[in-house]
Amino acid sequence: xxxxxxxxxxxxxxxxxxxxxxxxxxxxxxxxxxxxxxxxxxxxxxxxxxxxxxxxxxxxxxxxxxxxxxxxxxxxxxxxxxxxxxxxxxxxxxxxxxxxxxxxxxxxxxxxxxxxxxxxxxxxxxxxxxxxxxxxxxxxxxxxxxxxxxxxxxxxxxxxxxxxxxxxxxxxxxxxxxxxxxxxxxxxxxxxxxxxxxxxxxxxxxxxxxxxxxxxxxxxxxxxxxxxxxxxxxxxxxxxxxxxxxxxxxxxxxxxxxxxxxxxxxxxxxxxxxxxxxxxxxxxxxxxxxxxxxxxxxxxxxxxxxxxxxxxxxxxxxxxxxxx
Amino acid sequence: xxxxxxxxxxxxxxxxxxxxxxxxxxxxxxxxxxxxxxxxxxxxxxxxxxxxxxxxxxxxxxxxxxxxxxxxxxxxxxxxxxxxxxxxxxxxxxxxxxxxxxxxxxxxxxxxxxxxxxxxxxxxxxxxxxxxxxxxxxxxxxxxxxxxxxxxxxxxxxxxxxxxxxxxxxxxxxxxxxxxxxxxxxxxxxxxxxxxxxxxxxxxxxxxxxxxxxxxxxxxxxxxxxxxxxxxxxxxxxxxxxxxxxxxxxxxxxxxxxxxxxxxxxxxxxxxxxxxxxxxxxxxxxxxxxxxxxxxxxxxxxxxxxxxxxxxxxxxxxxxxxxxxxxxxxxxxxxxxxxxxxxxxx
Numbered sequence: 001x002x003x004x005x006x007x008x009x010x011x012x013x014x015x016x017x018x019x020x021x022x023x024x025x026x027x028x029x030x031x032x033x034x035x036x037x038x039x040x041x042x043x044x045x046x047x048x049x050x051x052x053x054x055x056x057x058x059x060x061x062x063x064x065x066x067x068x069x070x071x072x073x074x075x076x077x078x079x080x081x082x083x084x085x086x087x088x089x090x091x092x093x094x095x096x097x098x099x100x101x102x103x104x105x106x107x108x109x110x111x112x113x114x115x116x117x118x119x120x121x122x123x124x125x126x127x128x129x130x131x132x133x134x135x136x137x138x139x140x141x142x143x144x145x146x147x148x149x150x151x152x153x154x155x156x157x158x159x160x161x162x163x164x165x166x167x168x169x170x171x172x173x174x175x176x177x178x179x180x181x182x183x184x185x186x187x188x189x190x191x192x193x194x195x196x197x198x199x200x201x202x203x204x205x206x207x208x209x210x211x212x213x214x215x216x217x218x219x220x221x222x223x224x225x226x227x228x229x230x231x232x233x234x235x236x237x238x239x240x241x242x243x244x245x246x247x248x249x250x251x252x253x254x255x256x257x258x259x260x261x262x263x264x265x266x267x268x269x270x271x272x273x274x275x276x277x278x279x280x281x282x283x284x285x286x287x288x289x290x291x292x293x294x295x296x297x298x299x300x301x302x303x304x305x306x307x308x309x310x311x312x313x314x315x316x317x318x319x320x321x322x323x324x
Numbered sequence: 325x326x327x328x329x330x331x332x333x334x335x336x337x338x339x340x341x342x343x344x345x346x347x348x349x350x351x352x353x354x355x356x357x358x359x360x361x362x363x364x365x366x367x368x369x370x371x372x373x374x375x376x377x378x379x380x381x382x383x384x385x386x387x388x389x390x391x392x393x394x395x396x397x398x399x400x401x402x403x404x405x406x407x408x409x410x411x412x413x414x415x416x417x418x419x420x421x422x423x424x425x426x427x428x429x430x431x432x433x434x435x436x437x438x439x440x441x442x443x444x445x446x447x448x449x450x451x452x453x454x455x456x457x458x459x460x461x462x463x464x465x466x467x468x469x470x471x472x473x474x475x476x477x478x479x480x481x482x483x484x485x486x487x488x489x490x491x492x493x494x495x496x497x498x499x500x501x502x503x504x505x506x507x508x509x510x511x512x513x514x515x516x517x518x519x520x521x522x523x524x525x526x527x528x529x530x531x532x533x534x535x536x537x538x539x540x541x542x543x544x545x546x547x548x549x550x551x552x553x554x555x556x557x558x559x560x561x562x563x564x565x566x567x568x569x570x571x572x573x574x575x576x577x578x579x580x581x582x583x584x585x586x587x588x589x590x591x592x593x594x595x596x597x598x599x600x601x602x603x604x605x606x607x608x609x610x611x612x613x614x615x616x617x618x619x620x621x622x623x624x625x626x627x628x629x630x631x632x633x634x635x636x637x638x639x640x641x642x643x644x645x646x647x648x649x650x651x652x653x654x655x656x657x658x659x660x661x662x663x664x665x666x667x668x669x670x
Contacts, residue, residue: 028510028512029510029512031511032583032584033510033580033583034583036510036578054511054516056478056481056512057448057449057478057479057481057509057512057517058481058482061481061483084447085447088450088482088484124378125377125378125406125446126446128446264661294646294658294661295650295657295658295661296647296650296658297650299428299641299646300377300425300429301427301428302428302429302639303428303429303430303643303646306641306643306646306665306669307646312668313668316668
């Protein structure tokens with residue numbers, strides 16, 4: 001155990017991953033310079049430039065080539081510099097990576113990890129603040145996980161690599177250095193498909209993931225000050241969703257607020273709400289609330305704060321469920 | 325094809341072209357180069373002070389940018405990328421707008437009416453095909469306008485580069501492709517970007533001419549683009565120009581270029597400075613002195629400072645305003661969200 005930032009935990013996970021000779025890490029500026037967020041710092045030096053591969057600027061090419069490597073028996077870990085830069089590769093992801101298993105009826109598979117730094121809150125340029133997980137969760141054949149702590153960042157990445165299917169791995173940019181915590185050494189896995197009750201409570205379930213866990217915890221603290229006992233659930237895996245954990249929580253509290261940074265319409269929160277109404281409708285004591293980004297392009301630095309869901313908005317939504 | 329870079333003004337300020345250039349024109353280009361450099365330095369300084377978000381400096385590339393747009397008429401389009409502020413400014417896109425975007429204000433992307441330039445592309449390589457579509461429209465609409473697109477060596481690795489070049493060749497659109505090969509795509513040297521000896525020669529495969537120019541020679545760039553624009557206007561189709569230049573600073577203000585390249589390489593390119601050779605030539609014509617230099621710098625600084633002041637006076641953005649440009653008419657759900665956002669921001 002040692003205290004690490006999320007960035008260091010990811011670096012540690014990749015270092016462990018590279019002990020498997022089938023693993024390569026491939027992306028733009030990840031070798032010599034250690035990646036735009038320094039997640040791969042020192043790995044090319046340690047494991048060689050043939051295995052920590054700097055590529056030309058070509059996201060579609062990177063994913064397409066990694067797909068080929070995966071089909072041929074390797075375990076590539078792709079780094080996209082930003083989620084907003086992953087769209088040129090979307091055709092490769094949706095048309096090939098996600099489908100080769102079905103197309104070949106299990107003869108060929110593409111076990112690979114695509115790392116997507118995502119989210120706003122750092123005042124970056126356009127395309128650098130996206131939270132578009134719903135375009136991946138909607139695609140059959142992909143698994144989608146979101147890290148929220150240094151500990152689960154490492155554990156989920158190693159689990160994603162171990163998974164027999166392609167995994168979209170989302171990393172909250174805002175937490176790379178802001179999140180610090182104990183991280184075990186060596187290899188361990190945080191199971192894919194398992195949500196975690198981070199804090200038990202009895203009055204309302206706050207369900208979130210990734211960067212928004214920070215605001216969610218803050219909101220739970222403020223609610224506690226008002227005498228409201230909030231249960232916090234970190235979803236961690238969007239696909240496959242651990243519905244049981246969420247349903248059990250809502251069955252207990254009778255109230256739920258879903259929080260994500262992505263826009264509202266067609267967002268992943270809608271999926272969670274649907275499952276809650278399918279399986280816990282009669283436990284509900286108030287309509288389920290969603291606190292999300294707005295249905296606009298993520299604003300640049302000046303107006304970013306108006307876009308981001310805040311603890312205040314989460315507290316208000318929780319209060320609405322309690323008024324009901 | 326000739327792969328030797330076209331040059332008319334050596335780094336020592338010696339003119340090697342067939343006909344001596346017009347002193348007045350060269351003085352005008354020099355003034356633009358000086359203003360371009362001062363803006364770039366100002367923007368980097370503002371970023372260090374926290375007044376701009378991340379900035380992509382273009383020092384070393386001023387000649388490629390000033391020379392690229394000098395042959396354009398105001399009816400011609402410019403489709404450039406995030407490191408092309410100088411080209412955009414000299415095609416009429418105000419410094420103020422470029423600053424606003426860098427301050428994190430989307431209103432920077434709304435240039436004055438009549439300015440034929442799209443907001444700078446932030447993603448790499450997706451915009452070149454837009455200049456093909458624009459030029460195609462010019463052709464279909466029967467105007468003689470052309471479209472110039474600017475991109476870097478890194479962008480030529482993006483799949484969209486192939487599609488843009490191919491469409492331009494097939495439909496013979498009046499598009500000018502100007503690649504500023506500045507040696508580096510963040511940490512990736514040009515030698516590892518493509519196995520091709522030059523970028524210009526890629527044009528041959530698409531059925532139109534390519535040309536390599538000394539990108540630090542404003543007159544050479546201007547000559548090459550003039551040739552391309554003339555061809556395009558005459559209906560002879562596209563052309564690719566590769567301007568050899570160098571990114572003196574990091575990829576952006578967030579990049580530490582000491583991690584991947586040696587200072588000696590930067591020094592070699594500093595000695596090929598795009599401003600100094602013009603100054604030397606003008607001096608040789610008795611068309612430059614310290615007084616004029618001070619006058620130029622003063623004039624440029626005042627323009628830039630005025631743009632900074634104007635941009636900073638505009639910098640505020642209410643919660644409601646983030647909804648203003650999603651659709652022409654706000655939809656019912658968006659109106660509801662807007663009122664919630666306004667309430668939340670109170």
